[in-house]
Amino acid sequence: MAHQVTSKDIPINGEHLEEGKIATLKMICGGVGGIGLLASIIYLVTGSGEAHGSYAFSWLFAVFFVTTIVLGGCFWTFLHNLSNSGWGTSVRRLMENLGFVFPFMVVLFIPFLFPGVQQYLYEWMTAYRDVVGDSANAKEALLHDSDPHNHLLAVKTFYLNPGFWYARIAFYFIGLGFFIFLVRKFSIAQDTDDKPGTKNLFAARKHSSWSMIIFGVTLTFLALDFVMALDYSWFSTMFGVYVFAGSALNSMAVLILTGIFLQRMGYLKNVVTQEHYHIMGKLCFAFTVFWAYVSFSQFFLIWYANITEETRYFLLRNTENWNLLSLALVFMHFGLPFLALLRSDVKKSSKFMTIFCFYILFMHVLDVYHMIIPERGPSVGLIIDHHPQLWISGSWLGDILALVIAVCAFLFVYLRNLTSAALYPHRDPRILESANLHN
Amino acid sequence: MSTKVRRVYGYLAEFENASQLYKAAEKVRDAGFKKWDCYTPYPVHGLDDAMGVKRSILPYFVFFGGLTGFITAIALAYTTQVGLYPTVVQGKPANIFTTAAFFPVMFELTILFSGFTVLFGLLALIGLPRWNHPIFASKQFKRVTDDKFFIAIEARDAKFSAENTKSLLAEIGGDNIELVEDDSE
Numbered sequence: 214m215a216h217q218v219t220s221k222d223i224p225i226n227g228e229h230l231e232e233g234k235i236a237t238l239k240m241i242c243g244g245v246g247g248i249g250l251l252a253s254i255i256y257l258v259t260g261s262g263e264a265h266g267s268y269a270f271s272w273l274f275a276v277f278f279v280t281t282i283v284l285g286g287c288f289w290t291f292l293h294n295l296s297n298s299g300w301g302t303s304v305r306r307l308m309e310n311l312g313f314v315f316p317f318m319v320v321l322f323i324p325f326l327f328p329g330v331q332q333y334l335y336e337w338m339t340a341y342r343d344v345v346g347d348s349a350n351a352k353e354a355l356l357h358d359s360d361p362h363n364h365l366l367a368v369k370t371f372y373l374n375p376g377f378w379y380a381r382i383a384f385y386f387i388g389l390g391f392f393i394f395l396v397r398k399f400s401i402a403q404d405t406d407d408k409p410g411t412k413n414l415f416a417a418r419k420h421s422s423w424s425m426i427i428f429g430v431t432l433t434f435l436a437l438d439f440v441m442a443l444d445y446s447w448f449s450t451m452f453g454v455y456v457f458a459g460s461a462l463n464s465m466a467v468l469i470l471t472g473i474f475l476q477r478m479g480y481l482k483n484v485v486t487q488e489h490y491h492i493m494g495k496l497c498f499a500f501t502v503f504w505a506y507v508s509f510s511q512f513f514l515i516w517y518a519n520i521t522e523e524t525r526y527f528l529l530r531n532t533e534n535w536n537l538l539s540l541a542l543v544f545m546h547f548g549l550p551f552l553a554l555l556r557s558d559v560k561k562s563s564k565f566m567t568i569f570c571f572y573i574l575f576m577h578v579l580d581v582y583h584m585i586i587p588e589r590g591p592s593v594g595l596i597i598d599h600h601p602q603l604w605i606s607g608s609w610l611g612d613i614l615a616l617v618i619a620v621c622a623f624l625f626v627y628l629r630n631l632t633s634a635a636l637y638p639h640r641d642p643r644i645l646e647s648a649n650l651h652n
Numbered sequence: 653m654s655t656k657v658r659r660v661y662g663y664l665a666e667f668e669n670a671s672q673l674y675k676a677a678e679k680v681r682d683a684g685f686k687k688w689d690c691y692t693p694y695p696v697h698g699l700d701d702a703m704g705v706k707r708s709i710l711p712y713f714v715f716f717g718g719l720t721g722f723i724t725a726i727a728l729a730y731t732t733q734v735g736l737y738p739t740v741v742q743g744k745p746a747n748i749f750t751t752a753a754f755f756p757v758m759f760e761l762t763i764l765f766s767g768f769t770v771l772f773g774l775l776a777l778i779g780l781p782r783w784n785h786p787i788f789a790s791k792q793f794k795r796v797t798d799d800k801f802f803i804a805i806e807a808r809d810a811k812f813s814a815e816n817t818k819s820l821l822a823e824i825g826g827d828n829i830e831l832v833e834d835d836s837e
Contacts, residue, residue, distance in 0.1 A: 509755060516752055519742050555715065651698055 218648035222483040227404055227635030234478060235628055242625040249618030250320065257324035266333040266593035267608040268615065269324070270586060273334060275615035276321045277439060278581045279623045281456060283318055284432050285464020286311025287393050288457075291428055294396065294421035300492055302647035303484035303637045307471050309397040310630035311464060316390030317626045321619060322382065325439070333593055337366055337373050337445035365446050365522075373445060381438060389431045392424035400641075401634045409640035432457055443588040447526045451511035456584075458507045462500035463577040466570035469493050471631075473563045480636055484648040487561040492652060494560025497573070501554065505547035529587050533603060538583050546576040578616065586612070658833040661786035662688075662806040663817050664793065665826025670696045673801040676824040677702040680803060683820060687809040691793070691802040713773040714766050721765025722758055729754035786834035804832070 253272060256265070289308040293301050301308075324330045331338045344358045345351045351374060355367035366373065399417040403409055433453030441452050449455075469490060475481050515523045530539050550573060559565045589608065594601035638644060667673040670692065677690055681704040690699060733739060733754070738746030744753065775781065787793055787804055796802055803826065805817055821829050 513752060513755065517742065517744075 218483055218645060220645065222648075223639050223644060225639075227639035228480050228637065229635055230475070230480060230632045232632055235632070239625060239628045242621040242628065246618060246622030246625045249614070250622055253615065253618060254324055257330050258327050259329075261329075263593060263605065264611070266596060267589060267605050268611045269330045269333045270589040270593070271608065271611035271615040272324060272330075272619075273439065274581060274585045274612060275619035276318075277585065278578060278616065279321070279619045280315075280318055280435070281460035281577070281581065282464045282467055283311060283314045283623070284389075284428070284435075285460040285462075286313075286468075287315055287389060287424075287428050288312075288432075288461055289464060289468065290393065290396060291421040291425045294418045295425055297418060299643040299646040300650050300652070301489070302641050302643045303481065304468060304472055304489055304493070305641075306400065306634065306637050307468050307475075307631075309393075309400055310627060310634075311467060311471075312393045313397050313630050314623060314626045315393055316386065318623075319386045319390070321622060322386075326379070326382070333596055335442055335445070336592065336595070337369075337442065338375060338378075339596075340366055341370075341374060362446075369445065373442070378438065381434060385431045385435050388427045389424075392420065392427055395420055396424060400638055403638060403640050404635050406640065409642075411642055414641060414643075432460065440584050443585065443592070444525065446522050449511055449515065449523070449526070451507060451514075454507050455504075455511055458500060458504040459577055459580050462497060462504055463574055465493055465497050465500065466573045466577075469497070469566050470570045473567055475636065476563070484637055484644065486648075486650065488650040488652055489647075490563060490566060491557065491561050492650075494554060494566060497569075498551075498554040498560070501547060501550045501573075505543075505551070508542075529591070530583060535583075535587050535603070538579065542576070542580060542583060546573075546580060550576075582612070658835060659786075660807045661789070661832040661834045662804055662809075662812065663821055664787065664790050664802055664804045664830045664832050665821040666792060666795075666828045667801040667803065667826060670801060672825055673803065674699060674702050676803060676826065679824045680805065680820070683811065685805055685809050685811055688803065688805040691787075691796045691804065693797055693799065693801070708777065710770070710773050710777060714769045717769025717773070718762045718766035721761040721763070724765070725754065725758040725761035728761075729757050787832055789835045790830055790832050792828055792830065 253268075257269060257272060260268070286308055290305070290312045292298075293305050293308060325334070328338070328342070340360075340363055341351065341355070344360075344363060345354050348354045351370045352367050355363045355370065358364075358367075396417050399413040399420070403413040406413065433456075436453050436456040440456070441447065441449065472481065472485055472489070472493075476485060512527060515527060527539075529535065550569070553569060554560060559569075587603075590603045590605055591601040593605060641647075665676075667676060673690060673692065674696065677699060680688060681702065690696075690703060692699070734746050734748075734750060740746060744750060792800070793802065803821065805812060805821070811817075818829055818831075
């Protein structure tokens with residue numbers, strides 16, 4: 214057993230990530246992310262044609278992938294505070310930094326606010342705008358429209374109407390953005406507090422309670438509004454939980470990777486040990502199983518009930534080659550990680566966990582791809598007046614490009630957050646408990 | 653006067669508190685004893701490290717127990733529902749694609765068999781159930797449920813010797829060292 218960590222091992226002013234050490238990475242990420250983001254926004258707002266429609270889906274895929282990871286950071290922060298945990302105090306700042314990327318994410322969502330982009334993604338918006346127009350009663354207008362498909366939309370207008378949609382987006386970013394800012398602020402205020410008692414810690418715990426509710430609402434309805442609404446006729450009450458499972462799992466993977474890389478650069482040496490990686494590995498294992506449990510529940514009930522408007526989601530995702538992706542997710546997103554993470558010694562090995570975390574993040578890319586991209590062929594085909602198809606050739610280039618841009622933009626903000634405060638809350642009353650963790 | 657021959661169980665030594673016990677346990681471990689144990693009124697964190705307890709082999713049993721359950725479930729569901737007596741519900745196929753319907757069975761039986769292996773494997777490894785334990789012959793041992801900490805080194809340990817073990821226990825701070833005899837027969 215290593216020696217007991219005492220307050221002598223904790224630097225008085227905390228450990229700070231030196232700007233110089235990550236300057237190159239941050240510059241590359243900032244450059245690619247910034248220029249790519251600007252170019253993407255301009256293209257998405259002004260462009261037209263099939264490639265434009267295709268890129269709108271690519272952009273949604275990339276942005277949603279990053280958003281799930283950031284939302285997971287919010288979740289772990291609130292959970293850690295709310296459950297009064299001591300084990301993770303030394304990695305809590307990483308969670309806060311990851312979660313605090315969320316308010317900045319609003320920039321990535323700008324293209325979705327324009328009808329030119331919405332027309333490809335959300336057919337209900339197009340139908341609503343075409344039929345309702347200026348008429349006062351949207352429901353009546355849709356109900357008596359000549360297109361019988363719009364009857365289904367008519368009964369959903371209480372939720373699916375553009376005004377409420379914009380209000381919801383504002384609520385997500387202002388609400389959760391504010392609370393993750395607040396909770397992180399308490400934590401950082403403690404670093405420089407003259408009397409580092411429990412005041413800030415308890416305040417963070419108290420406010421994490423509301424925040425957790427806001428988080429749950431935000432994640433669920435953000436998933437509903439941006440992904441489930443791609444096909445407004447489809448609904449699944451499991452969908453929010455499904456997205457949450459992947460989000461919690463993959464943000465934990467990002468936290469493990471951050472911890473490992475920071476330690477390799479010589480930080481967090483005194484406070485983060487194998488035991489922390491063991492616990493975080495166990496959480497990864499738990500959420501691997503939870504993801505499988507939830508995604509299977511969703512599939513199973515729809516498959517058994519066999520109701521037309523519910524099965525469409527899975528029919529599309531099991532047509533031709535999409536079936537391979539669906540099957541791959543079963544074995545590679547659940548089967549393999551489940552067996553790999555069973556042993557405790559692999560969870561403590563930083564080499565193995567590095568590989569595993571990159572692997573599971575790649576699986577999450579496929580998972581989000583599986584949620585969003587199958588809708589692209591039929592949707593874009595329908596809008597741009599030709600026969601709807603399953604796959605638009607060459608569209609994967611746009612997917613990769615959008616993913617690179619979104620991940621770079623995310624990394625830039627994440628690195629900025631990491632350097633903006635101490636790497637761990639060195640004046641937290643539980644920092645020594647966490648540093649001497651044994652499980 | 654009793655003429656019964658009694659078997660020596662081992663030496664029992666009392667310790668004042670958890671930290672004394674912890675340090676003593678490390679010394680007993682380093683002396684190379686294998687068949688010995690610590691007794692405490694409450695769980696002491698890290699004591700298994702101090703005692704040099706190896707990881708249990710139970711997880712391997714459980715893995716294969718779970719695997720057995722998993723295979724049992726596939727075999728049971730598949731042979732009955734696809735092979736012997738296909739039940740067509742909701743127009744679902746009766747072939748390998750019906751597997752989704754068997755997942756709950758697979759899940760349940762995997763868990764059930766794992767659970768059984770944990771319970772019975774654990775009982776087998778720790779030697780339970782048993783009627784009595786020789787160490788209960790000691791009067792002072794009753795305080796282990798109250799405020800005292802004990803180390804018992806068994807006579808069947810290869811390193812055990814009547815004098816040396818006793819002096820070792822005294823050396824590492826044990827009080828009221830007692831030779832416990834098995835009076836269960």
